[in-house]
Each structure stands twice: as structure tokens, then as C-alpha cells.
Amino acid sequence: MNKTSKIYVAGHKGMVGSAIWRNLKAKGYTNLIGRSLEELNLLNQSDVQQFFEREKPEYVFLAAAKVGGIVANNTYRAQFIYENLQIQNNVIHQAYVHGVKKLLFLGSTCIYPKECPQPMKEEYLLTSPLEYTNEPYAIAKIAGVKMCESYNLQYGTNFISVMPTNLYGPNDNFDLEKSHVLPALIRKVHLGKCLENNDWQAIRKDLDKRPIEGVDGSGSDKEILDILKKYGIVRYKSKAKGQKSESDLGLSDLQPSTVSVDIWGSGKPMREFLWSEEMADACVFVMENIDFEDLIINERTGKKMKEIKNTHINIGTGKEISIAGLANLVKKVVGFKGQFVFNTSKPDGTMRKLTDVTKLHHFGWHHKIEIDEGVKKLFNWFINN
Numbered sequence: 001m002n003k004t005s006k007i008y009v010a011g012h013k014g015m016v017g018s019a020i021w022r023n024l025k026a027k028g029y030t031n032l033i034g035r036s037l038e039e040l041n042l043l044n045q046s047d048v049q050q051f052f053e054r055e056k057p058e059y060v061f062l063a064a065a066k067v068g069g070i071v072a073n074n075t076y077r078a079q080f081i082y083e084n085l086q087i088q089n090n091v092i093h094q095a096y097v098h099g100v101k102k103l104l105f106l107g108s109t110c111i112y113p114k115e116c117p118q119p120m121k122e123e124y125l126l127t128s129p130l131e132y133t134n135e136p137y138a139i140a141k142i143a144g145v146k147m148c149e150s151y152n153l154q155y156g157t158n159f160i161s162v163m164p165t166n167l168y169g170p171n172d173n174f175d176l177e178k179s180h181v182l183p184a185l186i187r188k189v190h191l192g193k194c195l196e197n198n199d200w201q202a203i204r205k206d207l208d209k210r211p212i213e214g215v216d217g218s219g220s221d222k223e224i225l226d227i228l229k230k231y232g233i234v235r236y237k238s239k240a241k242g243q244k245s246e247s248d249l250g251l252s253d254l255q256p257s258t259v260s261v262d263i264w265g266s267g268k269p270m271r272e273f274l275w276s277e278e279m280a281d282a283c284v285f286v287m288e289n290i291d292f293e294d295l296i297i298n299e300r301t302g303k304k305m306k307e308i309k310n311t312h313i314n315i316g317t318g319k320e321i322s323i324a325g326l327a328n329l330v331k332k333v334v335g336f337k338g339q340f341v342f343n344t345s346k347p348d349g350t351m352r353k354l355t356d357v358t359k360l361h362h363f364g365w366h367h368k369i370e371i372d373e374g375v376k377k378l379f380n381w382f383i384n385n
Contacts, residue, residue: 169276232262
């Protein structure tokens with residue numbers, strides 16, 4: 001790419017796409033194009049075709065996707081597989097038809113098997129069954145990886161797939177129904193701290209910014225306490241003979257209390273997290289420095305693969321933390337003094353998901369922001385936005 005190349009960032013308003021957009025701008029790229037959902041429906045084949053005919057982008061970052069946490073993935077299974085397949089099929093095919101020089105497709109490490117050996121190497125793709133809760137999303141992303149590979153092999157395109165680990169950062173989704181674990185933890189623990197401090201002005205401000213199931217800051221005391229309780233944020237009045245939930249009481253003259261925050265699962269699963277702006281830097285690095293031809297060489301023999309597959313690149317830190325450890329890190333950063341309740345009736349998901357980033361390191365890119373610094377940065381962004 002050169003600084004005036006016409007670059008289309010699909011999904012430029014989301015956490016991933018906006019981070020890529022900012023990175024490109026910071027590096028001096030001047031000819032970026034993006035379209036909001038209202039301006040371009042990527043589910044519509046005809047609309048996407050007309051967009052490519054009109055704009056003729058030279059490079060494409062395919063960061064648009066329907067995403068969510070374990071609850072959303074398991075609840076909206078049909079939408080996750082249908083919408084992601086539609087977006088990928090439309091954009092990747094039109095990139096081929098209109099001669100795009102290079103496309104970068106962003107997948108997810110959930111493409112790897114549920115019982116995948118750790119850390120997860122690119123070669124472990126499709127070696128055993130997927131995690132059930134996000135299987136539709138994973139299948140869609142695997143299809144995107146194979147579509148890029150197949151178009152490269154049949155049509156000579158230069159389409160590259162990258163698999164970022166769990167991402168977090170500016171413009172993250174803090175919707176408690178649909179968000180990933182880290183932004184959900186930050187918001188729940190923040191609201192828990194507000195309950196501890198009787199800071200109802202801050203709670204109402206939070207709900208005005210991000211209503212929960214239609215409940216905003218204008219809701220009654222009972223409505224607010226009930227919706228917080230539904231999402232596992234509960235205040236208990238201190239009693240000599242135990243604790244009694246106050247979710248059905250008003251807020252006018254509450255006594256000092258203890259707050260608990262519910263966390264899905266046992267807290268034992270290990271997860272890897274990458275700051276989204278570093279993911280964006282890795283993506284731009286790949287686009288600038290790596291071609292498909294670089295990915296079809298067997299690293300052990302130095303010769304071209306006999307069967308060309310698993311050409312995608314993991315993007316991550318190669319480091320992990322337990323959900324319980326993450327929760328306690330968030331607790332420290334936010335200043336919450338209450339307790340966590342690990343709800344073991346809820347699924348844990350895959351117990352470990354650690355990427356092997358040997359291939360990425362081989363090409364010359366390494367992360368810099370560790371999880372403790374990243375949690376502080378995300379909490380500050382959440383409070384200020």
C-alpha cells in the first residue's frame with residue numbers, strides 16, 4: 001500500500017474497524033473510505049456490488065461482523081451464522097470481481113476446536129469439534145478463512161486471514177446482554193461500586209448512556225434495582241442473622257450494605273486478551289508486509305506446502321489470565337470492595353484459549369500493552385465515554 005491508496009475499512013464504526021481506521025490515519029494514509037450500516041447494508045449482495053463498482057477500492061480490511069459474548073452467541077445462533085456468512089460472501093467475492101489488490105479478513109480464535117491443544121497453532125484448525133455455544137459464529141468464520149484461501153488458489157487473489165484473540169479497547173460494547181467478558185465485567189463492577197457508595201446519580205447517568213433492556217436513568221428505584229439484580233448486581237442490607245436482598249426496597253434511607261456481582265461460570269477458564277489498537281497495528285503490519293505467497297511456505301522445510309491450508313495468522317499476546325484473576329484485576333482498578341459470586345450453573349465455555357503467535361513473531365510483530373495496563377485504559381475510556 002502507498003499513502004494515497006484507496007482503502008475500504010468495512011465495519012469502520014465498530015471497535016475493531018475504528019481501531020484500524022485510526023491506525024491507518026496515524027500512519028499517514030489519506031484515502032480511506034468507510035460506510036455505516038445506514039449507508040451500506042453488507043447483507044445485501046446488490047448493494048455491495050454497486051458500492052465496489054462505484055468506489056473501486058484497492059485494499060480492503062474486512063472487519064465488519066455480527067459479534068457478541070457467550071450469551072449472545074448461544075441465543076442468536078441463526079443470526080450469527082447467517083449474517084456473518086452473508087457479509088463475508090458479499091465483500092470477499094466483490095473484492096475478487098473488482099480486482100482488489102489485497103484483502104484482510106478478520107476472524108476469531110473461536111475457530112479452533114473446543115479441546116484444542118494449547119497454545120493453539122494455526123495447523124490445529126478443523127482437527128476436532130468446536131465449542132457448542134459459539135459454533136455457528138465459528139463455522140461462519142472458518143468459511144471466511146477457507147473462502148480467502150480458495151479464491152487465492154483458484155483466482156490468484158491476495159486475500160489474507162488473521163485470527164485475533166479476545167479483544168478489548170475504545171468503542172467496546174458494554175451492553176450487558178451482548179458484550180464480551182471484559183467490558184461486561186468493567187461495567188458490572190462499576191455499577192456495583194456505585195451501589196456500594198449509594199451514588200445513584202452515577203447509576204442513573206450510566207443507564208442514561210447505556211439503557212439495560214429499556215431501563216434508563218429515569219426509571220423508578222425498584223425498576224433500577226430489579227434490572228441490576230437480573231444482571232447479577234445485587235445489594236444486601238447488613239443483618240446480624242444474615243443478609244436480606246434489598247432489590248424490592250426504595251433508595252431513600254438505606255443503611256450501609258454489601259454488594260455482590262455475579263460472574264458466569266467457575267472463574268477457572270483461562271483467556272488471552274489483546275488491546276484493540278495493538279490488534280489494529282498488527283493488521284496494518286500484515287497488510288503492509290505479508291502476502292499470501294509468504295504464507296504457503298512450510299516453515300520447517302522452507303518449501304511450498306503440498307496441501308495449501310491453514311494459511312491464516314494468529315494475532316495475540318501468547319499470555320493468559322483466568323476469569324477469576326481478570327475479575328479481581330478489574331475490582332482493583334475500579335475500587336470495588338464487594339464480593340464476586342461465581343455462578344457455576346452457567347457455562348464456562350472453552351477452558352483455555354491461548355494463541356500460538358510464533359508465526360506473527362516470525363514476521364516481526366510483537367504486542368506491547370499488558371493486561372493490567374489495558375484494563376486501566378479501558379476503564380478510563382468507559383468512564384469518559
